[in-house]
Amino acid sequence: MAGLEQVPQHHVVPHDVVLPDTQRRIAEALSPNTERAYRRVAADFDAWCRSNDRAPLPCSPATLADYVAHLCDEGKAPKSIQQAIAAISTLHRRAGHPKGTPDSQAALLVLRGHKKALAAAGKGNKQAPPITVSVLQKMVARTPADTLAGKRDRLVLVLGMALAGRRSELAALDIDDVQPDGDGGIDILIRASKTDQDAVGEVVNVPAGANPDTNAVQLLHDYLAALAERGVTSGRLLRAVSKLDKLFRYERLSGAAINEIVRRAAVRTQLPNAAQYTAHSLRAGFATQAALDGVPLGHWARHGRWNPTSPVPHGYVRAAEKKTHNPLKKMGL
Missing domain, CATH: 1.10.150.130 (Tyrosine recombinase, N-terminal domain)
Known part of the structure; x- marks a missing residue:
């Protein structure tokens, strides 16, 4: 040619x-x-x-x-x-x-x-149970607030729901990714996520909570103060802690470890089927609570970084409507 x-x-x-x-x-x-x-x-x-x-x-x-x-x-x-x-x-x-x-x-x-x-055979796919606000408050209340591990675990539970965070997103957070928003809340940078494969990044705003036990801003302050006492002011946010409450300075929590934190909290709270709870329960709980409270789907799906074309957010709405719009409530049974 x-x-x-x-x-x-x-x-x-x-x-x-x-x-x-x-x-x-x-x-x-x-x-x-x-x-x-x-x-x-x-x-x-x-x-x-x-x-x-x-x-x-x-x-x-x-x-x-x-x-x-x-x-x-x-x-x-x-x-x-x-x-x-x-x-x-x-x-x-x-x-x-x-x-x-x-x-x-x-x-x-x-x-x-x-x-x-x-x-x-009765072995269908079992979803991780959602952790709604009332359940989250019980779990946090049963988590120690006077140890480094306890402060970290309380923050994991609340941030997991407040961010609608995937466990990989939580594990990847650095201290510098969390900044005050100038209005009493915090801005958290999610550097990359499942729906952000190009790693453009997204800032998620978390306002101060009304309940002291689930106020992400205060829990973050308490945890960062505990880290600072141990000479840590930068680097990875969520860190491994030994059984003696000693900091593994260079170890970032894995996604599996975050799952275990949620599962242990469910066991402490004596939730039914506690072993089935995972980090996804926090994300599912955010979506479930938002749907139950009538928050427009577009608002909470955007906050939680769900793909707008995904059927998953609509599934949470349908599940919530089975309760909020159940026809039996009007039948006088």
């Missing part, structure tokens, strides 16, 4: 293969948690393909469907299987394959059957 020099065949790179340096740049664009999840899925899928004489990349729709059936047989949760399907699809796109490779229609039908079987 005119204008193009003929390249010897052995120097030609396939048009659908992404070079190693490009793969590295793609990986760096993802959050560390997402990248770890993709690596885990890739390793598991590759091992299964090798043991079953299948090609992992690109894989056929039949291979993906069979792998999903394998995950179902292993008793994996539907959400985990859905994430595996999405990760495998993303790994294909990262490798330069067209969007929609592999076709996941058959795999999703296998997953649907798995969900139906679990539901029929």
Whole structure:
């Protein structure tokens, strides 16, 4: 072809293969948690393909469907299987394959059957119970206020709800991310989130609370003062604390540790099914409380950084309306 020099065949790179340096740049664009999840899925899928004489990349729709059936047989949760399907699809796109490779229609039908079987057996998907304001107040009241760990845990509980925070967002906070807003409240910078993959960042305003036990501004002040007494005035906000209430100076709380803080508080408060409570209970509680209180969906969804096209916020509204607009309330039963 005119204008193009003929390249010897052995120097030609396939048009659908992404070079190693490009793969590295793609990986760096993802959050560390997402990248770890993709690596885990890739390793598991590759091992299964090798043991079953299948090609992992690109894989056929039949291979993906069979792998999903394998995950179902292993008793994996539907959400985990859905994430595996999405990760495998993303790994294909990262490798330069067209969007929609592999076709996941058959795999999703296998997953649907798995969900139906679990539901029929009474093992359907169990959501983390929401922590509404009244429940949050009880949990904070049962959390010690005179220890470093207690001050941190009280802040985790209240900030988790006030920010509608994902556990990854809470774990990523630095002290400098929290600033006074000039009106008695605080502005908190969320550097990146699930719906902000470009890490543009978003500032969330948290006003002072009316209840002393759930006033995020005062709880933050108490916790920062305790850190300052130990010589810490910058760096990570939520830190690991030993059983002797000693600070692990260089350790940031993990998402799993934040889950455990919420679970322990639920156990202390003797909540029903306490073991089911997680950090997501705080985020779900924010949405549930806002929906029950009639706050416009657009306002609280924006505050909580929900994707406006997601069906999730509407699900909280429908659940709340089952109580607020229950027709039985007008029937005199």
